[in-house]
Amino acid sequence: MILTQHRRIRRLKVGLLALILMCAVARPVPAEPIVLRTENGGFSVRLTGIERPERVNHLHGLDLSLTTADGRPAAGASIVVTGQHRYALNPLPTSPRVQPGSQDGAYRLEGLRFHMTGEWHLVLAIEFEQIHDRLSLDIIVK
Amino acid sequence: MRKPIFIAVLAVHAICAAAQVRAQPALEWTAGELEILRSLTLSSLPKLPPDRSNKYGDDPRAADFGYRLFFETRLSSNGKVACATCHAPERGFTDGKNVAVGVGRTSRNAPTIVGAAHNIWQFWDGRKDSQWSQALASIENPLEHDMPRDRVVAVIRANPDLSQEYTAIFGALPTSGDRDGINRAFANIGKAIAAYERRIMPGPAKFDRYVEAILAGRKPAPQDELTLDERQGLHVFISDQLGRCLRCHSGPLFTNKHFHNIGVAEPSRDDLADGRIAGVELVRADEFNCAGKYSDAAQDDCAELNFARRSSPELRGAFKVPTLRNLPKTAPYMRAGDRRLLEDVLWHYRTLPNARVGKSELNDLPITATEFEQLEAFLRTLDGSIDAPTKYLRRPEPARLN
Numbered sequence: 001m002i003l004t005q006h007r008r009i010r011r012l013k014v015g016l017l018a019l020i021l022m023c024a025v026a027r028p029v030p031a032e033p034i035v036l037r038t039e040n041g042g043f044s045v046r047l048t049g050i051e052r053p054e055r056v057n058h059l060h061g062l063d064l065s066l067t068t069a070d071g072r073p074a075a076g077a078s079i080v081v082t083g084q085h086r087y088a089l090n091p092l093p094t095s096p097r098v099q100p101g102s103q104d105g106a107y108r109l110e111g112l113r114f115h116m117t118g119e120w121h122l123v124l125a126i127e128f129e130q131i132h133d134r135l136s137l138d139i140i141v142k
Numbered sequence: 143m144r145k146p147i148f149i150a151v152l153a154v155h156a157i158c159a160a161a162q163v164r165a166q167p168a169l170e171w172t173a174g175e176l177e178i179l180r181s182l183t184l185s186s187l188p189k190l191p192p193d194r195s196n197k198y199g200d201d202p203r204a205a206d207f208g209y210r211l212f213f214e215t216r217l218s219s220n221g222k223v224a225c226a227t228c229h230a231p232e233r234g235f236t237d238g239k240n241v242a243v244g245v246g247r248t249s250r251n252a253p254t255i256v257g258a259a260h261n262i263w264q265f266w267d268g269r270k271d272s273q274w275s276q277a278l279a280s281i282e283n284p285l286e287h288d289m290p291r292d293r294v295v296a297v298i299r300a301n302p303d304l305s306q307e308y309t310a311i312f313g314a315l316p317t318s319g320d321r322d323g324i325n326r327a328f329a330n331i332g333k334a335i336a337a338y339e340r341r342i343m344p345g346p347a348k349f350d351r352y353v354e355a356i357l358a359g360r361k362p363a364p365q366d367e368l369t370l371d372e373r374q375g376l377h378v379f380i381s382d383q384l385g386r387c388l389r390c391h392s393g394p395l396f397t398n399k400h401f402h403n404i405g406v407a408e409p410s411r412d413d414l415a416d417g418r419i420a421g422v423e424l425v426r427a428d429e430f431n432c433a434g435k436y437s438d439a440a441q442d443d444c445a446e447l448n449f450a451r452r453s454s455p456e457l458r459g460a461f462k463v464p465t466l467r468n469l470p471k472t473a474p475y476m477r478a479g480d481r482r483l484l485e486d487v488l489w490h491y492r493t494l495p496n497a498r499v500g501k502s503e504l505n506d507l508p509i510t511a512t513e514f515e516q517l518e519a520f521l522r523t524l525d526g527s528i529d530a531p532t533k534y535l536r537r538p539e540p541a542r543l544n
Binding site for chain 1: 177181382386388389390392393398399400401402445446448449450451452454456503
């Protein structure tokens with residue numbers, strides 16, 4: 001009887017472990033917010049919502065928080081998003097747009113879709129107070 | 143004397159058998175490959191989301207009415223053309239013709255409607271953003287049903303069976319002078335047809351059963367086991383170093399649902415030859431689009447329309463990637479229907495013709511003639527059943543149409 005219970009518990013543990021592993025493999029992991037500097041150091045960008053890997057053909061959005069090099073929130077910036085598949089060279093199939101969010105320096109990027117699996121190169125061209133800078137991101141899509 | 147010969151024969155046989163085993167690719171797929179294979183099976187097809195632009199889309203009464211309308215030839219100017227003329231259930235909801243022939247001859251191959259409810263865009267150039275608005279365009283097209291909307295509504299009004307069914311679902315029919323009412327009734331007719339079409343989905347194919355077996359860690363049933371050529375073809379298909387097919391033919395429906403220029407020649411220059419670059423403007427201007435007054439969607443529901451890419455050079459001559467499911471049932475192929483056989487389609491990818499409109503995206507593939515044949519063998523494993531209520535796959539009894 002005790003042996004049977006031990007077996008059941010062991011099977012349950014193995015089953016749970018398998019379930020956890022399966023979930024880990026099958027589901028994209030929503031990444032923690034990432035903070036990146038633009039190419040010339042003009043801005044710091046906090047990005048929330050990028051999954052690793054990104055899901056193919058899924059229309060979604062990202063939250064951005066933009067600050068200047070001296071730490072001020074960059075409210076009223078112009079942000080243009082472009083992207084290209086690294087090997088196929090196709091551009092994004094949508095025209096994503098960035099709108100101001102509820103707080104100073106906060107923005108919402110909407111309409112982002114990667115329609116092909118593989119590596120994508122995403123570029124955010126930022127303009128604020130006559131500072132022009134770019135943020136480049138490499139994104140894996142599965 | 144006989145014994146050594148017998149042993150020699152046995153030895154040769156054993157060597158040949160061993161060589162055959164060595165020639166087989168490993169039965170084990172890598173974890174990454176298994177993940178890709180899983181993504182391609184029908185079990186990965188998400189539940190069909192509601193069409194927010196069509197509040198009748200999941201109404202069984204609308205689907206039954208739409209089923210009837212789908213086969214209704216009186217919704218055509220010559221009384222001979224129905225949706226089912228070009229989308230015949232027995233041909234995988236295609237017509238077996240190069241280009242669709244309704245009242246006149248069109249310039250496009252009729253694509254299947256199986257699984258088309260999962261598409262973001264309808265028609266080869268995506269000039270419609272719902273199945274219901276697509277149906278309306280075909281009904282009014284002079285080369286297809288050639289039936290103006292007011293005459294469509296008049297047919298419904300004149301036939302007691304049809305009008306009773308219509309009013310039970312949508313309410314009273316408009317009077318003949320009520321232009322807006324006629325538009326709304328016409329939209330409702332499209333919505334009923336779409337409610338029927340939404341129920342036509344692909345069923346499992348040999349490929350799905352094979353992948354499900356290996357994912358479950360069991361040996362596929364003999365009839366579901368892929369042959370050596372089919373497995374090699376599948377390997378080429380999913381490899382980004384070889385076939386690169388997944389770039390466009392991804393997901394359980396084997397399409398990324400978007401637009402690419404692969405240099406398919408137009409049979410004749412027509413006003414639709416520009417492909418998506420024209421289609422996107424047409425869908426934005428369409429009175430029956432997601433954001434229009436005859437749609438049931440809120441503005442927030444029309445993200446695909448709102449974020450659609452426009453005026454970009456790669457959209458010129460670009461057309462929608464078709465599903466690869468049920469290919470043996472849906473010949474001939476490509477949007478002009480000028481590829482009679484699957485091997486003709488694959489020949490296109492070997493010869494890489496230049497595009498007449500825009501620029502072809504295709505590049506030389508590092509795969510051999512044998513691998514192209516194996517690709518074809520694999521593509522045939524995607525032939526499956528159609529998943530729909532049985533009655534929806536049969537033509538309605540003639541008595542019901544009158």
